[in-house]
Amino acid sequence: MNQYKIMLVDDEPDILDLLEKALNIEGFFNITKIDNGISAVTTCREMRPDVMVLDVMLPDIDGYxxxxxxxxxxxxxxxFLSSKNDELDKILGLAVGGDDYVTKPFSPKEIAYRxxxxLRRIEYRQAPIQDLSVKIGELMIDxxxxxxxxxxxxIGLTAREFEILRYLAENLGRVISRERLYETIWGEDSFGCDNTMMVHIxxxxxxxxxxxxxxxxxxxxKGLGYKLVNPYEN
Incomplete structure (x- = not known):
């Protein structure tokens, strides 16, 4: 996994160092540390990281x-890393394009595993499959x-949105429960997943x-879940 590029954005040097050490233990060494939002945007454009760990509270522009x-x-x-644990803050983080949200205090080891x-999901999306593109009505899923x-x-989708759509496309016409969709895409227990899933959908x-x-x-x-259909087929 050493080839992956990881960007850490936080204005607290101690947190950056703790996260870097935890990631080093897991075999990640291509790590860039940034302490403000404006530099994070510029550096992200230049280095194209594979994953970004982003603090919400930054000194110039916030993480959102x-x-x-x-x-x-x-x-x-x-x-996202945040000291705000209100449900609305978490929903906002997901709404602006975030893929995960962890509240402080946190375990650096937990962040490394997240x-x-x-990255496992990136590998899943990049895994070779027989059909490289799927056409559903006006949509082409590459x-x-x-x-x-x-x-x-x-259409610009977040990584999580693409995974959800891809999974629904793999099960075209089948009803997928919120719980199954969440556990497949997030890789976590689905308890309390309703709001998260509703925001992404x-x-x-x-x-x-x-x-x-x-x-x-x-x-x-209603009461069952979601399904992806081709509106131009009976």
Whole structure:
């Protein structure tokens, strides 16, 4: 795993050092440490990290704004660190494009393992499969390039959004429960996953659907879960 590039963004040097040591123990050495938001955006554009660990409270622009800006050019997984443990703060972190959210105080070892989990998902998305692209109505899901196009125009999805869509596409027409979807994509127990899943599904619909309030691709089956359908097939 040593080839992966990891960016750590926090204005507390002690936290940066602790995270770096924990990641070193797990075999990660290509690590860049940044102490402010503006430099984080610039450096991310230049180095294209595979994973970013991002503190919410930064001295210039906050982590939410950093994530919003990097989502304009990067789909790298973003793991938020925050002293805010309110549910609305967590939802905001996911809404702006974050992939994980951990509240302080935290175990550096836990963060290292969460980084490893994000990288496993990258490897999963990059694993060779028989069909490299799937066409569903106006959508083309390029599983090799981790891209989604609608009528030939690329749609910017976060890493997590792409994984959700890909998994639904692999089970086209089948109802997938929220619990199964969460446990497959997040790799964690699904307890309390409803809000997290609803946020990601809502953002997927906003990006894919002509009318997110009346979706024709990602359908909610009340009490059961979600399914992806081709609206142009009976």
């Amino acid at each position: 704004e950093v994530c919003k800006q990097i989502r304009e050019f990067s789909h790298c997984p973003v793991l 980084v490893k989990a994000q 599983t090799d390039g981790c891209r989604v196009l609608k009528n030939g125009k690329e 809502r953002h997927l619909r906003e990006k894919l659907e002509e009318n997110p309030a009346a979706p024709k691709y990602i359908i909610t089956m």
